[in-house]
Amino acid sequence: MNFLVTGGAGFIGSHLCERLLGAGHAVWALDDLNPFYDVALKQRNLRELQALGKPFTFCFGDLLDPVCLGELMAGAKFDQIIHLAARAGVRPSLAEPALYQRVNVEGTVRLLEAARRQGVKKITIASSSSVYGVNAKVPFLESDPIFSPVSPYAASKLACEALGHVYHHVYGMDVVMLRFFTVYGPRQRPDLAIHKFTQLMDAGKPIPVFGDGSSARDYTYVSDIIDGVMACTEREFGFQIINLGEAQTVTLSRLITLLEKTLGKKAIIDRQPFQLGDVPITCADISKANKLLAYQPKVKLEQGIPRFVEWYRNSRPRP
Numbered sequence: 001m002n003f004l005v006t007g008g009a010g011f012i013g014s015h016l017c018e019r020l021l022g023a024g025h026a027v028w029a030l031d032d033l034n035p036f037y038d039v040a041l042k043q044r045n046l047r048e049l050q051a052l053g054k055p056f057t058f059c060f061g062d063l064l065d066p067v068c069l070g071e072l073m074a075g076a077k078f079d080q081i082i083h084l085a086a087r088a089g090v091r092p093s094l095a096e097p098a099l100y101q102r103v104n105v106e107g108t109v110r111l112l113e114a115a116r117r118q119g120v121k122k123i124t125i126a127s128s129s130s131v132y133g134v135n136a137k138v139p140f141l142e143s144d145p146i147f148s149p150v151s152p153y154a155a156s157k158l159a160c161e162a163l164g165h166v167y168h169h170v171y172g173m174d175v176v177m178l179r180f181f182t183v184y185g186p187r188q189r190p191d192l193a194i195h196k197f198t199q200l201m202d203a204g205k206p207i208p209v210f211g212d213g214s215s216a217r218d219y220t221y222v223s224d225i226i227d228g229v230m231a232c233t234e235r236e237f238g239f240q241i242i243n244l245g246e247a248q249t250v251t252l253s254r255l256i257t258l259l260e261k262t263l264g265k266k267a268i269i270d271r272q273p274f275q276l277g278d279v280p281i282t283c284a285d286i287s288k289a290n291k292l293l294a295y296q297p298k299v300k301l302e303q304g305i306p307r308f309v310e311w312y313r314n315s316r317p318r319p
Helices: 011-022 038-049 066-075 089-094 097-117 152-171 194-203 222-232 253-265 288-291 300-317
Strands: 001-006 028-031 056-059 082-083 121-130 174-180 209-212 239-244 269-272
Touching: 001 011, 011 028, 011 222, 028 038, 056 066, 066 097, 082 097, 089 097, 089 152, 097 121, 097 152, 121 152, 121 209, 121 253, 152 239, 152 288, 174 222, 194 209, 194 253, 194 300, 209 253, 222 239, 239 288, 253 300
Parallel strands: 001 028, 001 082, 028 056, 082 121, 121 174, 174 239, 209 269
Antiparallel strands: none
């Protein structure tokens, strides 16, 4: 099949493109290579994909550019679209809320409309565990009330879920919204905690720890996330919202201990106040994913951290 992957040069996107190519599909990756983090990292991801010698096409462009989208959709007949492109991150969204709404919400509706016009019936869209906000009920279930987001990023993802439902209800498109829970692994964005802490600790520099270390996250290894996305491409759902997580929580203090053990270095803690927009805990109920996708995460954090650190050390520029 022919797949369009938006955000295909990024962390999760590049892993997904690699898996799709390995499964024998043709892949087009749309990415604007914006400087949210070092563009050289995305370019390295693209070189690795191009080196596979598979039917892979990189399309440089912006979802907000109607000419770009129109030419892309007219130039290839896509069987499915997997929409990962977005402005990411809770804290950065507090500084630029309008940008997050424009890119994430307007970009999503432009893509949905382009897909509708070209007759693409199936689209899988990345949402986020952030839509649950400060949820006292743990683990988080897809049917939980989610009307209290606490960051512009979360609000933008909630709006995207509503748009997905509209395009299913009105136009009969097959739409799956996947709520990702704290994805990590090789190629992870450098602004995310595991990558950032590893880099700072390895250099002997302090790591910023917001709060007392008791906040907890459902860390999910990237290969498990890709398993869930791939399963979505293999069947029809109508409209569904599905959690993809590890279904276990790890405190920030525990995460730092695991990094210390793997790196063989003691962390220097720079204690900071709890940040606006952050939530105290995320934890996925994955019973729906297991039922609909046969989803069963395989990589525990105790295995995933050493794998990430190995990748980090192998990928650093040589002196």
